[in-house]
Amino acid sequence: MKLTEVKLYTMEMRMKTAFTTSFGTMQDKTFLLIEAKDESGVVGWGEGVAFDTPWYTEETVKTSLHMLQDFLVPMLIGRELGHPDEVTGLFQSIRRNNMAKSAIEGAVWDIYAQLTKQSLAQAVGGTREKIEVGISIGIQPTVGELLQVIAQFLNEGYRRIKVKIKPGWDVHVIRQIRARFPDIPLMADANSAYTIEDIALLKQLDEFNLMMIEQPLAHDDIVDHAILQKQLKTPICLDESITSFDDARKAVKLGSCGIINIKIGRVGGITEAKRIHDYCEAHGIPVWCGGMLEAGIGRAHNIALTSLMNFVMPGDTAASSRYWYEDVIVPEVTVDAGYIYVPKEIGIGYDVNRDIINRYAKNVVVIK
Known part of the structure; x- marks a missing residue:
């Protein structure tokens, strides 16, 4: 397999509804698509998941484009x-x-699957014929509107509800959700909105039988998360803190979490995501x-x-129609x-x- 040409598309598409987290609100999404061709003419596709602002990580669409164009693709x-x-x-050698990295690596995986006449799932070692999916719901204007949105997605069959929380939009919101939906699989995602000083507040969430609290503390922290996890009955799920296999290994050894969210883009590609998956499976971390x-x-x-x-919990990979008027x-x-x-x-x-x-x-x- 030898790449002979790579095209980097800067896309701008409008989502059906605005998506609000503790970081901010997004409706118009800019992202990258990568089309890579190998010497036999096989074409593989990857997608860059950085946002156009450095909310979630330090990366943006523009920095990803720069890295791909000037460093990664030429390599x-x-x-x-x-x-x-x-x-x-x-x-x-690139920090x-x-x-x-993930965007171009994904295209390489697609080419490899095609050359070896496998589905991408088979190529990565997957064996499931179907996957269970949940839904991620952003912060809504009112709790009443949030309850309506939850009811809508439950009616559509989604098997887990994730809601975003932030200071001032947390315990009272979860309490009202549980009053309306006492038995649904429910998790709360804080996107690093709290500090270790908020232990007393976060402990209040234990009464609601949540599947997990996702990334309550700083994006680059595993030490305070270990302290917090010892105080909570609810499992902590780490997201932004896990950017590599070594991050996952250290977090597990420290007891910083009971669950890990794996995002291909955040950890640098499918290969690293598989390593994290395998390590967590060996150590009993779903x-x-x-x-x-x-x-x-x-x-x-x-x-x-x-x-x-070991992907034993419903993920966030909802239907295309959840976000897009038309998909690619x-x-x-x-x-x-x-x-x-x-x-x-x-292939894919x-x-x-x-x-x-x-x-x-x-x-x-276009890079040749």
Whole structure:
């Protein structure tokens, strides 16, 4: 496998509804699509999940484009690769920039799956035929509106509800959700909105039988999370704190969490995500696949990864129609009674809709 050409598409697409977290609100989403071609003419696709502002990590769409164009893609063009796992090693001299690395690595995995005549799920070692999915709901204008949104997605069959919380929008909100929906699988995602000084407040969430509290403390912390976890009955799930295999290993050894959210872009690609999955499986730590408001290509990669056996909790890979008026893949991702069926077709399992890509691409960079 040898890449001969890579195209970097800067996309701008409007989501159906605004998505609000403790970071801020987003409705118009800018992101990257990567089209890579190998010497035999096989084309693979990847998606960059960085936002256009450095809310979630320090990366942005522009920094990812810079890293891909000036460093990462030139390191791969014309180089013989035996397996996608080699990409991680080649990129070791470049610090962090995990979302940029993941974007091109995902395209390499797609090419590899096609060359070996496997589905992407098979290529990564997945065995599940269908995956259980939940839904992530942003902060709503009122609790009443939040309850209506929850009811809507439960009626659509989603098997777990995740709600965003932040100071001032936390205990009283969860209490009202539980009063209305006493038995649903429910988790709260804080996106690093609290500090260790908020232990007393966070302990109040123990009464609501939550599946987990996701990333309550700082994005780069595993020490205070270990202190907090000892005080809580509810499992802590780490998200932003886990950017590599070593982060996961240290967090598990410190007792910083009981669950880990694996996002391909956050950890630098499928290869690193698989390593984290395998380590957590060996140490009895359940994992699930988080979402970054992906379009269809990123969604397809998430589905393939989630077919691995230790993804035992519903992920955030909702149907395409949850976010998009029209997606960049055909057919779009659909949810059937709370499940997504893992594609068996060779590669990512979906066709790319070039008409949609061309319509929403604001810029294309070609590297040969």
